[in-house]
Amino acid sequence: MRTTPAVRFVGGATGRWRVERSIAVRGSPLAPVACLAHVETEGSAALDGATWVLHGVRSNERYVTRDEKTRLLAPQQGLGRSQATSAALIPMSKTKAWWELSQDERRAIMEERSHHIGIGSRYLPAIARRLFHGRDLGAEFDFLTWFEFAPADTPRFDDLLGALRATEEWTYVEREVELRLTQR
Amino acid sequence: MRTTPAVRFVGGATGRWRVERSIAVRGSPLAPVACLAHVETEGSAALDGATWVLHGVRSNERYVTRDEKTRLLAPQQGLGRSQATSAALIPMSKTKAWWELSQDERRAIMEERSHHIGIGSRYLPAIARRLFHGRDLGAEFDFLTWFEFAPADTPRFDDLLGALRATEEWTYVEREVELRLTQR
Numbered sequence: 001m002r003t004t005p006a007v008r009f010v011g012g013a014t015g016r017w018r019v020e021r022s023i024a025v026r027g028s029p030l031a032p033v034a035c036l037a038h039v040e041t042e043g044s045a046a047l048d049g050a051t052w053v054l055h056g057v058r059s060n061e062r063y064v065t066r067d068e069k070t071r072l073l074a075p076q077q078g079l080g081r082s083q084a085t086s087a088a089l090i091p092m093s094k095t096k097a098w099w100e101l102s103q104d105e106r107r108a109i110m111e112e113r114s115h116h117i118g119i120g121s122r123y124l125p126a127i128a129r130r131l132f133h134g135r136d137l138g139a140e141f142d143f144l145t146w147f148e149f150a151p152a153d154t155p156r157f158d159d160l161l162g163a164l165r166a167t168e169e170w171t172y173v174e175r176e177v178e179l180r181l182t183q184r
Numbered sequence: 185m186r187t188t189p190a191v192r193f194v195g196g197a198t199g200r201w202r203v204e205r206s207i208a209v210r211g212s213p214l215a216p217v218a219c220l221a222h223v224e225t226e227g228s229a230a231l232d233g234a235t236w237v238l239h240g241v242r243s244n245e246r247y248v249t250r251d252e253k254t255r256l257l258a259p260q261q262g263l264g265r266s267q268a269t270s271a272a273l274i275p276m277s278k279t280k281a282w283w284e285l286s287q288d289e290r291r292a293i294m295e296e297r298s299h300h301i302g303i304g305s306r307y308l309p310a311i312a313r314r315l316f317h318g319r320d321l322g323a324e325f326d327f328l329t330w331f332e333f334a335p336a337d338t339p340r341f342d343d344l345l346g347a348l349r350a351t352e353e354w355t356y357v358e359r360e361v362e363l364r365l366t367q368r
Contacts, residue, residue, distance in 0.1 A: 003283070055321045061287060062246065099187070102253045103245060135187060136186055136241045
C-alpha cells in the first residue's frame with residue numbers, strides 16, 4: 001500500500017496549464033512545451049505524446065518543527081482555490097555536497113541561516129505551495145515545488161522566488177527550472 | 185540519473201543467505217522462504233521464481249547530527265567482512281501517527297528519549313548495519329535494515345534488538361519482521 005501519494009507532471013501539447021515561460025535558472029533546461037498536465041488531478045490522457053514526465057512523491061516533512069507547522073497551517077488555504085489561476089512548477093536538484101551534510105547541518109543552513117520556512121510563511125495565504133520529493137525515486141529532479149496564486153499576486157510570487165534565491169541554501173542548488181503557468 | 189542506489193532483497197529458493205528463522209515481531213509475517221538474495225550484490229538470478237521481493241533505497245541521513253556521524257564513522261568497518269557470516273534483515277514500518285509528527289518531534293523520540301543512534305553505536309564495530317528506505321517508493325515496508333556480524337557476536341546482536349525494542353520509539357512500529365541469516 002502506497003502511503004506517500006505519487007505525482008506526475010507532464011509537459012506536452014495538452015493539459016490544464018499553459019506554459020507562459022520556462023527558464024533554466026541553473027543547469028540545463030527542460031525541452032520547451034506548450035502545456036503542462038498534472039496527471040493525478042487531470043487524468044492520464046496527457047501521457048500519450050508527452051515531451052517529458054516529472055515524477056515526485058508527497059512525503060513526510062523533513063525539517064519543519066511543530067511550532068513552525070502550527071504557524072504554517074493556520075493561514076493556509078490549500079490548492080485549487082478558484083481565484084488561483086496562475087501557477088508555477090519549480091523542478092530543482094541540490095548538489096552532492098548538500099546531501100552529504102548531516103541533518104542538523106542541513107536544517108541550520110535551511111532555516112536558521114536561510115529562513116526558508118519563514119520566507120514561505122510570509123507569503124501565505126496568497127501563495128499556496130506543495131512540495132514533492134523525487135530523489136529517492138531516481139527521478140530527474142530532487143524536488144518539484146508547485147505554487148498556486150491569483151494573477152494579481154504575481155509580483156509577490158516574484159518576490160518570494162527572489163528571496164529564496166538570495167539565501168545561503170540556494171548556493172547548494174545544482175539545477176533549477178522555472179515554469180510559469182496560467183490556467184487554460 | 186539515480187543518486188540514491190536501489191536495493192532488492194529476494195526471498196525464495198536461491199541466494200547467498202540461508203534463512204534460519206523468520207519471525208513476525210509485530211503485524212503480519214512474510215511468507216516462509218529457504219533463502220535470501222541481495223540482488224545488487226549477487227545478481228538478479230533469484231528474481232525468477234521469487235516468493236517475495238522487498239524494495240528500498242539508500243538515501244541521505246534523516247536524523248543524525250554531524251557529531252553523531254563522526255562518532256559513528258570512526259569505529260565502523262563496513263559490510264562484507266569475511267568473518268561476518270551471520271546477518272539479519274529487519275523489514276519494518278511505522279505508524280501513521282509517527283509520520284505525522286514533525287521533524288523535531290521524531291528526532292526527540294528517536295534520539296533524545298530512545299537513544300536509537302547511541303544504542304547502535306555501542307555495538308560498533310561488531311554489528312555492521314545499513315538502512316534502506318522504502319516508504320517513498322510505495323514499497324511494502326518503510327525501512328529495511330541489514331545487519332552483518334560474526335556468529336560469535338550473535339548474543340550481542342540479540343542485545344541490540346532487545347534494547348531497540350524497549351524504547352519509546354519502538355511503540356510507533358506498526359509491523360516488523362525479523363529474518364536471521366547465515367551465509368551458505
